[in-house]
Amino acid sequence: MSYSKPSSIAKLNDSILGCFSALPPSEFIDHLVRYLGTWSGSDKLFAVIEYSLKLLVPLLRKRAEIQQRGGLRKVANSSTAxxxxxxASNISDSRTLWRFWGLLSIIRWMTSLERTAQPTRNLLNIERLQGWSMLGYYPLEHLSYLISHDVLPAKSTINLSPFIATKTTLNLNPNTLGVWSVRCWAFYVALQFAHLREDGKLLKAKYRGLRKTGLKLAEKQEMQKRWQAYWSDLVVNMVNFPLAIHWSTGSTLFKHESIVSLLNLIAAVISFRSGWEATALPSRSPSEPGDDLVEPVVVADNATAYDI
Known part of the structure; x- marks a missing residue:
């Protein structure tokens, strides 16, 4: 009996169906799956894509107009744009829908906050206020979304009391609900500056304490990561603040939507980078300790317990 034919088929199957055996394990893919497997990671990636597209659209339209004037195309319309x-619109709509679970995270955060000792009383009260602001942000945004998509009626008649026959008509404007939702978020962003200030004091105090006892390599690396995260959070909050003012005032601060898209892209890129570094596996320590850790002149701070 000859086994040449089955052997040839097995080799063919291995070469075609098992072609991925030629690819070595990838730490990058493992990291990507680990990060994008979280709600926060996937949301940040889609935010980068969304606002990148929103910046490209006016550029593509402008190019089409220039080409039309130069006789390179018949109409000044860009199908790509x-x-x-x-x-971009679909991504924005999907991100809003995905935030429906955000309220659960806030409830869990506020519950944990009351059961975990905080470094200072100020930080505890700041985070309490931030949690309550988010308890206003999410329901208002969810209600605005459902009404704007005709899932819930904008106008409804309700009975104020089962013992009184009087009925009241309730009119809900999704745009108004959206503005008030963003105002709750604006309050969160404003409080974040106070949070950053308190955290910065704690970081500087810890750094000075470690210097007195002598910084070890692991401690240096940890402080580097915390200061880097601190600065990233400060920049993101400084970008979010004008956006919060813009949206909470009915989109009146910036006249050009491209500025809004650019600020959102900056915040999204920095947030994605911070999340990427936070989900990285610990690296091996170098053989020789470095001396590149210096005390920052300007105080910056860690992120709050929840990232919008």
Whole structure:
């Protein structure tokens, strides 16, 4: 009996179906799956894509106009810009829908906050206020979303009391609900500056304490990461603050939507980078300790317990 034919088929199967055996394990792919497997990671990635597309759309439209004037195209319309705009709109809508679970995270955060000792009383009260602001932000945003998509009626008649026959008509404007939702978020962003100030004091105090006893390599690396995260959070909050003012005042601060998209892209890129570094596996320590850790002149701070 000859086994040449089954052996040939097995080799063919291995070469075609098992072609991925030629690829070595990838730490990058493992990291990507680990990060994007979280709600926060995938949301940050889609935010980068969304606002990148929103910045490209006006550029593509402007290019189409220039080409039309130069006789390179018949109409000043860009089909690519139209597709990018539709994709960005779909991503924005999906991100809002995915935030429906955000309220659960806030409840869990506030519950944990009351059961975990905080470094200072000020930080405890700041985070309490931030949690309550988010308890206003999410329901208002969810209600605005459902009404704007005709899932819930904008106008409804309700009975104020089962013992009184009087009925009251309730009118809900999704745009108004959206503005008040963002105002709750603006309050959170404003409080974040106070949070950053308190955290910065704690970081500087810890750094000075470690210097007195002598910084070890692991402690240096940890302080580097915390200061880097601190600065990233400060920059993101400084970008979010004008956006919060813009949206909470009915989109009146910035006249050009491209400025809004650019600020959102900056915040999204920095947030994605911070999340990427936070989910990285610990690296091996170098053989020789470095002396590149210096005390920052300007105080910066860690992120709060919840990232919007």
């Amino acid at each position: 139209a597709r990018f705009s539709k994709l």
